[in-house]
Amino acid sequence: METQLEKVLMDTAARPDTVGALVANRQGLCLVAKGDIDPNVSGIGMAIAQQVAKLEPNSTVPATICLYSGNKRCVIKNDGRITAVIFKQLTANSATGN
Amino acid sequence: MSDDIKKYFNGLLQKVSGLYVIQITDRDGVPLLRVSQEKNIDFALMPSFIPTFTTACDQASKLGLGRNKTIISMYSNYQVVQMNKLPLILTFVGAENCNTGHILALEHQVDGYLEDIKLAVTEA
Numbered sequence A: 001m002e003t004q005l006e007k008v009l010m011d012t013a014a015r016p017d018t019v020g021a022l023v024a025n026r027q028g029l030c031l032v033a034k035g036d037i038d039p040n041v042s043g044i045g046m047a048i049a050q051q052v053a054k055l056e057p058n059s060t061v062p063a064t065i066c067l068y069s070g071n072k073r074c075v076i077k078n079d080g081r082i083t084a085v086i087f088k089q090l091t092a093n094s095a096t097g098n
Numbered sequence B: 001m002s003d004d005i006k007k008y009f010n011g012l013l014q015k016v017s018g019l020y021v022i023q024i025t026d027r028d029g030v031p032l033l034r035v036s037q038e039k040n041i042d043f044a045l046m047p048s049f050i051p052t053f054t055t056a057c058d059q060a061s062k063l064g065l066g067r068n069k070t071i072i073s074m075y076s077n078y079q080v081v082q083m084n085k086l087p088l089i090l091t092f093v094g095a096e097n098c099n100t101g102h103i104l105a106l107e108h109q110v111d112g113y114l115e116d117i118k119l120a121v122t123e124a
Helices: A003-013 A041-053 A092-096 B002-015 B046-063 B100-123
Strands: A018-024 A030-035 A064-069 A072-078 A083-089 B019-026 B031-036 B070-074 B078-085 B088-095
Touching: A003 A018, A003 A030, A018 A041, A041 A064, A041 A072, A041 A083, A041 B100, B002 B019, B002 B031, B002 B100, B019 B100, B031 B100, B046 B070, B046 B078, B046 B088, B070 B100, B078 B100, B088 B100
Parallel strands: none
Antiparallel strands: A018 A030, A018 A083, A064 A072, A072 A083, B019 B031, B019 B088, B070 B078, B078 B088
């Protein structure tokens, strides 16, 4: 049933600089996680997305949140039904632009 | 110390939107700590949750999947997340649309604070 979702996440996790990715449902429960990412992050990722959505209550376009810390990056996107959390890590190649 | 723990759990209650009550009891249902939102919700039946959870937890542990850690119960108006932290039982009551994943993620965060209470329970 979730084969399609797994395939999409597998492709996402295989992208350069991506460490891991997961998708959470409306309850903040992890549906699928691929790569090096803790499934427990799903609830916190969704909570962050919900708080950020309150900044622009009238916006119809879902916000994309990017958190930077050290050489890592966390990208969160919530479309109302599902939330995607992607962990990225800057490598030597990406830092030099190669 | 007790004030610190209560303050910490009150803070947790504010952090998770839609969370109404956090209660820590021993496995018999004796309340040790309880923090709740000002919103007055009738939890008169709450004491019956705990012994029921203990029984359900014991039965679920017999399924051959290992020791049961958490039971999530979804109702039309509320959701109840109960965690087996023997000798303690941690109960969260929230709205039906409350972020369940966020509640589950608190499990590891609260461990440090539960140690002191666990010690008090085992000594008693």
